[in-house]
Amino acid sequence: MLRELTVTDAPTLFAIESLHNPFPWSLRQFHDSFAMGDFGWGLERANLLIGFILFSQVLDETTLLNLVIHPQWRRRGFARQLLIQGLRQLEQAGAVRCLLEVRVSNFNAIELYSLLGFEVDGKRRDYYPAANGREDALLMSRFLPFREEV
Numbered sequence: 685m686l687r688e689l690t691v692t693d694a695p696t697l698f699a700i701e702s703l704h705n706p707f708p709w710s711l712r713q714f715h716d717s718f719a720m721g722d723f724g725w726g727l728e729r730a731n732l733l734i735g736f737i738l739f740s741q742v743l744d745e746t747t748l749l750n751l752v753i754h755p756q757w758r759r760r761g762f763a764r765q766l767l768i769q770g771l772r773q774l775e776q777a778g779a780v781r782c783l784l785e786v787r788v789s790n791f792n793a794i795e796l797y798s799l800l801g802f803e804v805d806g807k808r809r810d811y812y813p814a815a816n817g818r819e820d821a822l823l824m825s826r827f828l829p830f831r832e833e834v
């Protein structure tokens with residue numbers, strides 16, 4: 685089941701994110717994100733959140749802030765489902781473009797975004813902290829509406 689996230693989900697989002705990310709958002713960052721008006725959807729199985737997607741929107745441009753699927757539930761099309769759902773809702777809310785940043789080493793996510801029609805716009809050098817220094821961000825975006833052709 686897909687449902688809209690609220691600030692009360694922040695501890696669960698923090699817990700899911702911390703499972704995979706050595707540099708996770710803090711609980712405070714999740715709270716601040718909701719307080720600033722960011723929004724998103726979560727995917728539930730047996731009343732437990734197993735993944736989520738978060739966006740921010742400024743005028744007609746939206747940014748994908750975070751997308752995580754619990755490690756036990758990966759490779760079942762859930763990230764794809766969340767992203768498609770998110771893009772469709774955003775389109776209805778008037779968004780014409782979706783932007784994102786992703787670690788250059790995150791091949792799985794880059795593959796997913798490419799499949800869903802995102803194209804590379806450039807790189808932001810040393811954007812992320814990494815185990816041995818810093819890592820570049822790949823900047824990607826796609827225009828809406830989302831269509832099934834991708």
Ligand SMILES: CC(C)(COP(=O)(O)OP(=O)(O)OC[C@H]1O[C@@H](n2cnc3c(N)ncnc32)[C@H](O)[C@@H]1OP(=O)(O)O)[C@@H](O)C(=O)NCCC(=O)NCCS
Pocket residue numbers: 704750751752753754757758759760761762763764765785786787790791792793795796799
């Ligand atoms: C990236 C992530 C969200 C993908 O979630 P998922 O539910 O497993 O992805 P899906 O099952 O929807 O996969 C859709 C497509 O993405 C690509 N993909 C996803 N995971 C992959 C993997 N481990 N290896 C290769 N390709 C992969 C494939 O093309 C896949 O299609 P296919 O299964 O038909 O081959 C998940 O691995 C995750 O939570 N990673 C940690 C958080 C993260 O990196 N988020 C992105 C931050 S920008």
